[in-house]
Amino acid sequence: MIFTLYYMYSTIIQWWRLGCLRNKLSGTLNSHNALMVCAGSTISDSKHKRCLENLLFHNEDRIGCTVVPKQRVDLSQWLLFPKDLNYFPIFISDANVALRSPKIYMLLRARLDDYRRHESEIIQVENFGELIAWRAQENFEMILKTDLNNLTKFVHCFFDHSIDINHELNLLHIETIDIEGNPSRIKYNLRYPLEYRIKYSLAPVHWRKFTNDLKSLYLKLSDNLCNKLEHPTITIESTPKTVPVSEVKPIKKSLEATKHHHKTVRKESKNKLEVSTIDSRRPKSNERKAKLEKTKHKTASVKRNEETEPPPAVRKQKPPKLAKCANSLISSKTPVTETNGVTINSKPPNVLVYADSVVARDNVKNVLHTILNNHKYMVYDFPVSGSQQLWLNSTSLIVVCGNVAPEISTQFLEYLVSGGKLLCLCSDLLYSVLHIFSTAEVREHELVRFSYENWKRVKMMHHVFCYQASPAKRQFSKDSDQSNSSRGSSPVAPRMPSAVEIQHGGKKYVVQVQVLGAEETWHTPSLLLAAVKDTKGVAIFSQVHLEIDPTQYQDDESKFSALNDSNTARLEILRHLLSQHLSLDCNSIVDIGYSPAYFLGIHDVKQELLTQCDAIKDGRLVNDKITVHFLGKEMEPEPATATYLPVLIHACPSNFSTVQYFEVNHNAFFLNFTLPTGTENH
Known part of the structure; x- marks a missing residue:
């Protein structure tokens, strides 16, 4: 009888606590904030700068709170669970949970790299919702679609005591999120026996094998991305069909040219250029032609909301002081407003410079200070280690010079499709943005002549790589000043697609491509204009060194003389590109008018x-x-x-x-x- 009364009392207390927690979550959560429940020091996250809104509960080392803004996760970097869960190394039962509206997406993070002995209760996450996607990096993370009732139960369990999820993975972090895009599909080849997934060992050697199996599955995502890079989709406006490029021409590079290239680069800019990383993205064939096949495109099922859009100014659940701060921040982020015919632009006119060497960075800064209106623009180094949100909405132009790391390329592409402006000087970012330029001729630093607008036959130093869409010839002429007219033939300009379709963040964009200037001998593009359709994003790609001063070639008398003669044209061309295509103010102010x-x-x-x-x-x-x-x-x-x-x-x-x-x-x-x-x- 006593045990029955105790059980009834415990049940009533449990029911009351769940009801209180559900009411608190229902009255606190909205579309702008997120619930975060963490264990230990995992509440701090250097990758996502957010603010604490309300502290909901605190129990030992576990903290529950709401944060703003709500994190939006791009599922293109996540993997789908296999249809047959026997092909997954973690045991997951076939649970079918009925969910009520509204649906909530929950991010779970658990310790993966090592197993630390502890006492905790094991919970099967599939009993609380629908499995959406997973990934295995430093930790094991999974996204679960659930509802308020199941979220309340799960949070209550984690708040009350330490818990493990499937395979005794120690749970560290719970957070409600928004999602965009679709998770990637991979082929699960290995079937794991039931005994392997249930009767597992926690010994370090066996745990290490388990983590390696899990991470090797996630590495297949990189293989899928590489295949997409090698088979980009090209849209040519002159024809209504869209075709993929299934093969690209490899880069040819002689051993002598390689040695000379690295020697020259170390001397001028201490730049280390890994040609093997570019070769690995192309098939090893010298005579293959590109095969065109018809493809059908699937439209993204989830419409992307840009993180650059400010949240609504009024939040009902927010305390008065926090609401005032939010309102003031929102007003300060408003790009352009008009009142009584007066345009007010609150966007700071900053210019960021990213370069792969100190010499290249100094060259870019020097030429920008020469051309731009120094009373209006401030030139800074690009913050490589900082958060993208610190500069995404406060930059008028990003200048890129040299090779770009893959993680930085993703940030530049995000900036471009969000309406930003890029100036790329002899950078491999050209291939990262426009995959059609997948063929590159490797050549020593060559003095070439090109024409742009009113500037004809301007001699400039070409980039060590010459990217082109479909070259008519293999290499430059040994003498750039001679044409093919002496042999009775003239170079055939490669066919240039006028539009290219790219994907970023699960969304498709159309980039309109225009050749602004071409090298005279082989008609390869020297200056390219890429404009993202339906946005204000514009990128200028230069395959000639517009940033280098002729004085750096004083040791080579012939090159120094030619570049010195073209120096005025170089500065005028760069000024025209910045002012006409990138909408920057290049007027030098001599007299400043002062007013009260x-x-x-x-x-x-x-x-x-x-x-x-x-x-x-x-x-x-x-x-x-x-x-x-x-x-x-x-x-x-x-x-x-x-x-x-x-x-x-x-x-x-x-x-x-x-x-x-x-x-x-x-x-x-x-x-x-x-x-x-x-x-x-x-």
């Missing part, structure tokens, strides 16, 4: 500042470089100069919307005034 400033804000706050600030005496704030003079009514300001700034206290500027400024400004007390000036308008 206006002191806006609450009247009492302004007066309090002027009277209580000890540094302001007789309405003047003086330091070593400038004098700020605060002027009241009926006080005539003196002309503004570089060292004297008159500030009108009671006037309002005609080209600045004070109404909109205070509507979007919900910050703290000390930011409720501003000093707008008209210097940028001159």
Whole structure:
């Protein structure tokens, strides 16, 4: 009788606790935040910069909270579970769980590399929802589609005590997410016996074999991606058919050219160029022709929401202080707004430079400082180790020079399809973006002549690789100054597709391709324009060194003389590309017009500042470089100069919307005034 009463009491308490947790999750979670339950130090994640919103519970080393923004996972880097679960090394039963609306996607992360002995309860995750995808990297991760009831039960188990999921994988992290794209399919060849999946050993040697089996399956995803790179889809607008490239021409490189190339690169830029990584992406054949086959395309089932779009400004479940901060951040991220006919652009005009060597980076920075409006743009190094969100929405141009690591190439492609602008100077990013340029002739640094717009027969140094879509000839002429007219023939320009279809993040994009300039002897493209359709994304690819100053070739008298003669044309071409195709301001400002400033804000706050600030005496704030003079009514300001700034206290500027400024400004007390000036308008 006592045990029966105890069981009834425990059941009621359990039912009450589950109900309270479900109500708390239902009233807290929304489309903008995410539930995160972590064990130990796994709450910190350097890859995803997010903010803690609400702390829900805390038990020993387990923390439950809500974070913003909600993580959106691209499933193209995940794998589907096999239809026959006997082909998966982890035992998963055939559970069929009925789910209620709304559906919730849950990310589970468990320890994989080593097994640490501990006491915990084992839970089969398939009993809480539908298995969507998995991956095995440093940890084992899986995505589960569930509902609020099953999510509550699962979180309660993890909150109450330490738990293991299938195969005694110690659970570290639970998080609700959004998904986009579709997981990749692979062929599961090995069938695992039931005894292997149930009666497993936890000894280090056996656990290591288990992790190797799991990771070797996930490595098949890389093989699938390589096959997609070797068989890209090309769309030619002149014909209504889409065809894949099933073979590409390999790179030919002599041993002598290889030695000379590495020797030259080490001397000039200390750049290590791995040709083998490019050769591995192409079939080993010298005489094969590209075979064209008809293909059908499947449209993505999940519509992608760009992470660059700001969330809604009002969140009902958010505390007042957090809501105010969110509103102010949203207003600061608004790219362009118009009020009373005045365009207000809040996007910082920054230019980022990515180069594979210090010499190349300095060359790019020097030429940018020469051409760009230095009063408007700031040139920085590309933050390789930083989060992509730190620069994705605050960059006007990214300049790429040299070889690019695969993980960085993905960030550049994301920036391009999101409407960004790229300038690629002698970079293998050309092949990463436009897979049709899969044939490359390897040649020593060659002096070539090319034409672009009004600049004809300009001599420039060519990149060590010459990428082309369908070359008519194998190599450059030994003498670039001679044409084929002496042999009674002329070079045949390769056929260039006007549009290329690429995929990124499970979504397809059409890139319109245009040849801006071509090398004169063999008509290979020297300057290419790639514009992403339906977005503002634009990329300029140059296969000639527009960034190198002729003085770097002083040891070679013939090249130095030719490049020095073309130096003016080089700078003019680069200026034209930046201004006309990439929409950057290349006007050099000589005379700067200064104008008075206006002191806006609450009247009492302004007066309090002027009277209580000890540094302001007789309405003047003086330091070593400038004098700020605060002027009241009926006080005539003196002309503004570089060292004297008159500030009108009671006037309002005609080209600045004070109404909109205070509507979007919900910050703290000390930011409720501003000093707008008209210097940028001159």
